[in-house]
Amino acid sequence: MTDDYNSLPPKLAELVADFSTITDRAERTEMLIHYADQFQEVPASVATRPFPEANHVDYCESEAYVWAVPQNDGGLRFYFAVENPQGLSAKAMAAILDQTISGLPAAELTAIPGEIVRTIFGREISMGKGQGLMGIVMKVQHLARQYAQG
Template identity: 25%
Template structure:
């Protein structure tokens, strides 16, 4: 499996520790989710909701013009939703700034290699899967 370098590093970090530590890493990442830029203050109108997430999560994807078309990701999730925020932070850390094609090439089930199936419920894992699917859909639309 070929992953962008930052995402591969996260997968390695998660898979190197036990389930309790994975959950702790996820919670730490949840605190690192960047704030939204002002242009997304009206998130309901300008961001897509990921309904599969158990907590309200909104995302926006921007793809730059020209060259490798870097992708930029923006998420909004409430502070009381640390698992959802942690998943979003994995996406930002691992994919933000990557070329569009690299984002599209991420395997749909990459998250299984994080080993979070032992730490969170399958319902929660559906959320990270849905995030990636929506990111890819928005990248495809922007590069079509």
């Protein structure tokens, strides 16, 4: 990804910029595990198992799901589930999105590039893994577009 983070929502832009400066793999890993530890699963008031196929993230090997719930203030709150208990990367990605873009107006979230995954997780991430994590970003974007279009 280029260093053009200006098009991203501010908190996400800041986070992506922080990750872009990391060159040490262990440091990146620590930060990602820190986010994975903060992952919060979708509450039962929003969704219960079996989760609907409509919320399933394509290509994510960790069986991730994303929900978007409009808020009274006009924002769009996102919720996530990761069914693979060992899907730490998916949990980290979900926690990052939860903390940086959840609650923003849908119109601000329609063009988040999947490429942020490679900046956050490092360019050495495997193609399959990268696709799965980008799938989470794409699902957020897809849901935001639905709401942005009304």
